[in-house]
Amino acid sequence: MTLExxxxxxxxxxxxxxxxxxxxSDSRRLDVSDPATDAVFASVPDGxxxxxxxxxxxxxxxxxxxxxxxxxxxxxxxxxxNDLVIAHQEDLGRLISREQGKPLAEGRGxxxxxxxxxxxxxxxxxxxxxxxxPAPVPGRRMFALKEPVGVIAAITxxxxxxxxxxxxxAPALAAGCTVVCKPAxxxxxxxxxxxxxxxxxxxxxxxxxxxxxxxxxxxEVVDAWLDDARVRKVTFTGSTPVxxxxxxxxxxxxxxxxxxxxGNAPFIVFDDADVDAAVEGxxxxxxxxxxxxxxxxxxxxxxxxxxxxxxxxxxxxxxxxEVGPAxxxxxxxxxxxxxxxVEKIERHVRDAVARGxxxxxxxxxxxxxxxxxxxxxxxxxxxNADATMACSCxxxxxxxxxxxxxxxxxxxxxxxxxxxxxxxxxxYSRDVRRIWRVADALESGIVGINEGALAAEAxxxxxxxxxxxxxxxxxxGLDDYMHTKYVCQGQLAGPV
Numbered sequence: 001m002t003l004e005x006x007x008x009x010x011x012x013x014x015x016x017x018x019x020x021x022x023x024x025s026d027s028r029r030l031d032v033s034d035p036a037t038d039a040v041f042a043s044v045p046d047g048x049x050x051x052x053x054x055x056x057x058x059x060x061x062x063x064x065x066x067x068x069x070x071x072x073x074x075x076x077x078x079x080x081x082n083d084l085v086i087a088h089q090e091d092l093g094r095l096i097s098r099e100q101g102k103p104l105a106e107g108r109g110x111x112x113x114x115x116x117x118x119x120x121x122x123x124x125x126x127x128x129x130x131x132x133x134p135a136p137v138p139g140r141r142m143f144a145l146k147e148p149v150g151v152i153a154a155i156t157x158x159x160x161x162x163x164x165x166x167x168x169x170a171p172a173l174a175a176g177c178t179v180v181c182k183p184a185x186x187x188x189x190x191x192x193x194x195x196x197x198x199x200x201x202x203x204x205x206x207x208x209x210x211x212x213x214x215x216x217x218x219x220e221v222v223d224a225w226l227d228d229a230r231v232r233k234v235t236f237t238g239s240t241p242v243x244x245x246x247x248x249x250x251x252x253x254x255x256x257x258x259x260x261x262x263g264n265a266p267f268i269v270f271d272d273a274d275v276d277a278a279v280e281g282x283x284x285x286x287x288x289x290x291x292x293x294x295x296x297x298x299x300x301x302x303x304x305x306x307x308x309x310x311x312x313x314x315x316x317x318x319x320x321x322e323v324g325p326a327x328x329x330x331x332x333x334x335x336x337x338x339x340x341x342v343e344k345i346e347r348h349v350r351d352a353v354a355r356g357x358x359x360x361x362x363x364x365x366x367x368x369x370x371x372x373x374x375x376x377x378x379x380x381x382x383x384n385a386d387a388t389m390a391c392s393c394x395x396x397x398x399x400x401x402x403x404x405x406x407x408x409x410x411x412x413x414x415x416x417x418x419x420x421x422x423x424x425x426x427x428y429s430r431d432v433r434r435i436w437r438v439a440d441a442l443e444s445g446i447v448g449i450n451e452g453a454l455a456a457e458a459x460x461x462x463x464x465x466x467x468x469x470x471x472x473x474x475x476x477g478l479d480d481y482m483h484t485k486y487v488c489q490g491q492l493a494g495p496v
Contacts, residue, residue, distance in 0.1 A: 153222075
């Protein structure tokens with residue numbers, strides 16, 4: 001099976017600034033590797049601070065005209081973009097799988113997921129209504145109007161290179177904002193492809209700009225946007241330390257921020273749960289993208305009475321997962337994104353075993369004729385996990401399930417909340433009273449009850465505590481790209 005896209009326009013190989021596809025200002029290039037083999041198969045411009053500033057110039061210049069475009073017309077452009085994304089689903093899926101490593105079925109699925117956000121926000125563009133406020137005195141009219149924030153800087157991660165950029169750019173364009181964006185250095189090709197399709201759909205020059213940059217040059221690109229008062233909002237998905245840096249630096253110009261940061265999701269199985277359903281829910285939540293998702297369950301708590309049965313069923317399912325490259329049709333778990341990711345997984349597993357955990361299945365790197373590359377790690381189940389282990393304190397971001405036995409509801413709620421993070425949480429129970437107690441008690445922006453697949457374009461996505469603030473998706477996601485302007489008109493009382 002080949003992962004080469006048939007539609008070559010999806011690989012422009014340059015960055016888009018002011019409606020012009022161009023090289024970096026110093027012509028330097030950034031190699032893009034296939035995580036399945038670590039082989040370089042493409043390159044993109046390695047953008048500079050000068051490129052970043054030029055992109056803001058273009059976005060700032062384009063903003064007055066774009067905000068004046070009627071919402072219905074902006075919606076029509078977004079719908080054409082959605083149609084093009086769906087039309088090129090196969091090619092885009094291949095591109096995702098090639099540069100990110102996820103199985104091709106997941107690559108195709110991510111394209112559909114990305115398109116769902118474009119379609120949703122196209123429709124919401126025409127519904128960004130304000131309010132008429134009842135006046136407290138005669139002769140006055142009071143309004144709350146919705147207006148676009150201005151130039152938006154979007155910084156996206158590597159784990160969902162299509163979905164994350166669509167989830168940020170679509171609401172920005174729907175609101176009437178203009179955009180400068182920087183995709184992750186590991187996965188720039190998918191983002192460039194989506195931007196190329198947006199241009200083809202009719203997004204005007206300067207409204208959407210993309211700067212690609214290496215890990216080395218990313219700070220200078222982002223800092224140029226942080227320093228520029230014309231950039232009025234930053235939206236970022238990534239690590240909490242970087243999010244805190246962005247928050248500190250944004251304070252100088254009081255930019256609006258949306259931060260979707262790290263997680264440490266608990267997954268709780270109570271003894272009244274449907275154990276088979278809980279196993280299926282965990283498989284869906286944990287092993288999507290090989291565990292490389294921000295809402296992936298990182299700590300699994302199972303009540304004592306069902307612990308052993310749950311672990312047995314889970315180990316059987318995990319041990320049967322097919323690991324391999326996206327070019328193999330049967331692959332269910334692909335390679336990790338890079339060597340740093342595999343090293344972190346290895347460190348977490350070694351630390352857990354040293355502190356008393358036991359490996360039930362997996363627990364090692366894989367290298368074989370099928371997994372012919374350095375970035376494969378076997379799906380793993382650990383038991384006897386506890387709060388002292390690195391895998392309980394840090395996001396593993398890989399296919400590792402540490403299981404902890406617990407006795408009481410109060411005990412597990414305390415353990416689940418004993419983390420600075422609060423992005424997602426999951427639990428399984430058939431007791432209606434317990435369901436509402438636990439849902440209320442969990443300190444998390446997202447809660448899954450008897451459900452492992454949570455994300456949807458119509459639902460607000462985001463966290464609390466050090467998992468960030470702001471929401472993506474839903475009507476709340478559109479509001480994050482808008483200001484509320486209060487307008488008060490007086491002296492309207494006429495003669496009686």
